[in-house]
Amino acid sequence: MGVVGTGQARSDAFDKVTGRALYTDDYSMAGQLYAVLVRSPYPHALIESITVPPLGPDCFVFTAADLKNNYIPCIFNDQPVFASDKVRHHGEPVAVAAAPTLEGAHALAESVQVVYRPLGIVDDMLHALDDDAPKLFEKGNLCTEFHSLKGDPEAEFGACALVLEHSYDMPVQAHGFLEPEAAFSYIGDDGRLVLISSTQNSFGDRFTVCNALGLDLQSVVSTAATVGGAFGGKDGNTTQIYAAIVTHFTRRPVRCVFTRQENIRWGMKRHAARVDARAGFSSDGHLIAFSGHIRFDTGAYAMLGPSVLRLGMEHMCGPYFVPNVKLDGELVYTNHAPASAMRGFGAPQGAIAIESFMNEAAGKLGLSVLEIRKINAIRTGCAGPMGGEFEHSIGFAQALSAFEKTAFWDEMKNRPLKGVGYGVAAGMMSSGLGKHVPDSCHVSIDRQSDGSFVVSTSLIDMGQGSATALAQIAADCLGVGFGQIRMRMGCTEGTGDSGSTAASRSTFVCGNAIALAAKKILGGENHAEARFDFPEAGGEAVHTMFAFIVQGVKLSVDRADGSVRLLDMVSITDTGRVINPTLLDGQVFGGVVMSCGYTLSESIRYRDGKSRETDFGNYTIPTSLDAPALENHIVEVPEACGPFGARGMAECPTVAVAPAIVTAVRSLCPDADISSLPIDRYQLMEKKHGVCSSHT
Amino acid sequence: MRKINCIVNSKPVSLEVEDGRTLVDMLRQDLGLTGTKKGCGTGDCGACTVLLDGVSVNSCICLAALADGHEITTIEGLQKDGKLSDIQQAFIDHGAVQCGFCSPGMIMSAEYLLENNPDPSDEEIRRALSGNLCRCTGYQQIVDAVRDVAASRRQAD
Numbered sequence A: 001m002g003v004v005g006t007g008q009a010r011s012d013a014f015d016k017v018t019g020r021a022l023y024t025d026d027y028s029m030a031g032q033l034y035a036v037l038v039r040s041p042y043p044h045a046l047i048e049s050i051t052v053p054p055l056g057p058d059c060f061v062f063t064a065a066d067l068k069n070n071y072i073p074c075i076f077n078d079q080p081v082f083a084s085d086k087v088r089h090h091g092e093p094v095a096v097a098a099a100p101t102l103e104g105a106h107a108l109a110e111s112v113q114v115v116y117r118p119l120g121i122v123d124d125m126l127h128a129l130d131d132d133a134p135k136l137f138e139k140g141n142l143c144t145e146f147h148s149l150k151g152d153p154e155a156e157f158g159a160c161a162l163v164l165e166h167s168y169d170m171p172v173q174a175h176g177f178l179e180p181e182a183a184f185s186y187i188g189d190d191g192r193l194v195l196i197s198s199t200q201n202s203f204g205d206r207f208t209v210c211n212a213l214g215l216d217l218q219s220v221v222s223t224a225a226t227v228g229g230a231f232g233g234k235d236g237n238t239t240q241i242y243a244a245i246v247t248h249f250t251r252r253p254v255r256c257v258f259t260r261q262e263n264i265r266w267g268m269k270r271h272a273a274r275v276d277a278r279a280g281f282s283s284d285g286h287l288i289a290f291s292g293h294i295r296f297d298t299g300a301y302a303m304l305g306p307s308v309l310r311l312g313m314e315h316m317c318g319p320y321f322v323p324n325v326k327l328d329g330e331l332v333y334t335n336h337a338p339a340s341a342m343r344g345f346g347a348p349q350g351a352i353a354i355e356s357f358m359n360e361a362a363g364k365l366g367l368s369v370l371e372i373r374k375i376n377a378i379r380t381g382c383a384g385p386m387g388g389e390f391e392h393s394i395g396f397a398q399a400l401s402a403f404e405k406t407a408f409w410d411e412m413k414n415r416p417l418k419g420v421g422y423g424v425a426a427g428m429m430s431s432g433l434g435k436h437v438p439d440s441c442h443v444s445i446d447r448q449s450d451g452s453f454v455v456s457t458s459l460i461d462m463g464q465g466s467a468t469a470l471a472q473i474a475a476d477c478l479g480v481g482f483g484q485i486r487m488r489m490g491c492t493e494g495t496g497d498s499g500s501t502a503a504s505r506s507t508f509v510c511g512n513a514i515a516l517a518a519k520k521i522l523g524g525e526n527h528a529e530a531r532f533d534f535p536e537a538g539g540e541a542v543h544t545m546f547a548f549i550v551q552g553v554k555l556s557v558d559r560a561d562g563s564v565r566l567l568d569m570v571s572i573t574d575t576g577r578v579i580n581p582t583l584l585d586g587q588v589f590g591g592v593v594m595s596c597g598y599t600l601s602e603s604i605r606y607r608d609g610k611s612r613e614t615d616f617g618n619y620t621i622p623t624s625l626d627a628p629a630l631e632n633h634i635v636e637v638p639e640a641c642g643p644f645g646a647r648g649m650a651e652c653p654t655v656a657v658a659p660a661i662v663t664a665v666r667s668l669c670p671d672a673d674i675s676s677l678p679i680d681r682y683q684l685m686e687k688k689h690g691v692c693s694s695h696t
Numbered sequence B: 001m002r003k004i005n006c007i008v009n010s011k012p013v014s015l016e017v018e019d020g021r022t023l024v025d026m027l028r029q030d031l032g033l034t035g036t037k038k039g040c041g042t043g044d045c046g047a048c049t050v051l052l053d054g055v056s057v058n059s060c061i062c063l064a065a066l067a068d069g070h071e072i073t074t075i076e077g078l079q080k081d082g083k084l085s086d087i088q089q090a091f092i093d094h095g096a097v098q099c100g101f102c103s104p105g106m107i108m109s110a111e112y113l114l115e116n117n118p119d120p121s122d123e124e125i126r127r128a129l130s131g132n133l134c135r136c137t138g139y140q141q142i143v144d145a146v147r148d149v150a151a152s153r154r155q156a157d
């Protein structure tokens, strides 16, 4: 009996419940400096001059002039480390100030004099491409675009029995991880710069630092501390480069920790989106044609936006086979803080359209919301929305059947409670970085003198539990107990670059690499290395492997004040073989509640280029009172090439929550027009004589 | 500067702090008790929850001076003779810990709840923890853990 498939307790839980786990801000050293950013007060302006006042002892200021390369390596390399000639968003870093106390560093940052010449701003992405829109870059405000056509949707719409059309405005969402962005750096005993940070990619951080400072890669060691949540928002530079710059020039230990205000206003975000979609059905419920357009607001810089755009388009028709598909999208620059990766990576924005269509079409065509999904469910071997085919295992149809057996469905179908709204939606989410992005994982396993094993990889456990799940895989591959495995993760030393811990890929790609290395150990070696490459999608497809989810929500609406009370939410998840059901439940529950916030309360709104939300006081993420009671069930359709049959799933639970909630709310408030998130409470208030009955 | 005499995790402590020092900074920086976390500094997230004379408070919006002459319990003070408290253990067993950044504060709030309400309903558990944000777990396994501890404590009585 192995440990895979059991709810093995997390290996890091003891340290976390006792307060022993060391997060980045828990490190300190004698002689350390605090680094604080000098940020732009303008959303768009030319920089005329930067004047650093005479510096006292132990006080330092660094700007673009101190750097070898003033850009953050990413897809387009369009983001400077420090703005030098122009600022493109409110709060953009212009310089870093460092002093022995945090108060001193703040005062020093205040004293740096920057003269700006303000420019007109792009505050609304819908106008970003207008002829008279101020330009962020010389090339204009179109960052990149996406187009794909399969079949002839325009012609087919004419022949459809039912054509549905809707537009949605989707909000900017903050990751809301509880640990703000943080980095700590110092010069190690061997003279190398050591960077400890809250990150999803230590190799990426090392490259960013070395690129900016013109250092050899070997002169920097980058490692992840215990990470207090990430969800995509620590995939790329946040604080790391600023701490490292100060350490490099001063040779002193440096901590750079963002305040919650910095996090909410200027941390990475989920892209705001305008979604326009149209779906055509035959009279028997087959989805015949789909056309979708999404405009994503990437803010001032591309960051991972081009990949988000591509993935968002690819997921726009959901887990359904559609013969005729037209997909168009664009990523536009605005003078907002940059958006980048966030759990779901562009998929939740589009899912609201297709899932709402499915529910609406079911009602109009006399099918149940599960029947219409079964009729259209993708299966292994069927063609994807952009051509190419779904090559790997798919348990979506099984998940729909399992949903049919839940108490939730029985109640919803046969004895719905009065005053309660029910909504069902489904979603899929790819795993893997996608075509043309190197996606491999390096692992090494070392047999210790006491008979235990150390398994090393640069992938990082940001809280999702991969250290535990991967140790379970290693234990079973090596035929030893869970306690015999120690995971060493997130460091540039010891193993090769396994890329970013993102895209729901760790369990699959690293689990496979562990299995390969374990074989060598079983063959008698004491040290074994292995690398596993994520299988690349064939044809036009970007991704090739997916997880699936079917979700139902039960809620009530207070029509007097428009508030929504979430009661229960049940999920059926298909992610192949489950390595650890307790961890899986946790991923599902966390993803669901994060998306409950997306649907009902969370939004960063810009006025004159500045976010109105500034901290957790006005950017409200769900509390334990807001969250519904949660249930998760699994269907296990094993993946032939997965470790023990597993596929990745960490992002999947975020995809279909909004459409489920929106459908349930619509059932109780048929008069409400819900075309934007978070759902506007005023829309849900009982209308009396054309005005709302009450105001809050 | 101001002199503070207090009891932290059952040990008498005396130190000098700046006038405006918050309790969380005193614990984390002056006393090295980094188990207490700081997620916002504005009283909104609960990551900094500690017990002041047995009552749960957000230590980021308490001045250190408030502790003078009083008793503070932090997450580091929950283990008795090296043994985890039943709530700490239940958090591990139920998968109520993910990134763990909210866990110390969440556990302190749970300790306070069960000290004062040995038989809470789910609604009461959720209300008692509603000042402690968690972005990872969706709260379900945390509520399960607390309910479980309440039941076994009642059984033991």
Ligand code: FES
Binding pocket: B037, B038, B039, B040, B041, B042, B043, B044, B045, B046, B047, B048, B049, B058, B059, B060, B061
């Ligand atoms: S750090 Fe004190 S409430 Fe957030």
Ligand code: FES
Binding pocket: A177, A178, A228, A229, A463, B096, B097, B098, B099, B100, B101, B102, B103, B133, B134, B135, B136, B137
């Ligand atoms: S476990 Fe990460 S915030 Fe609660």
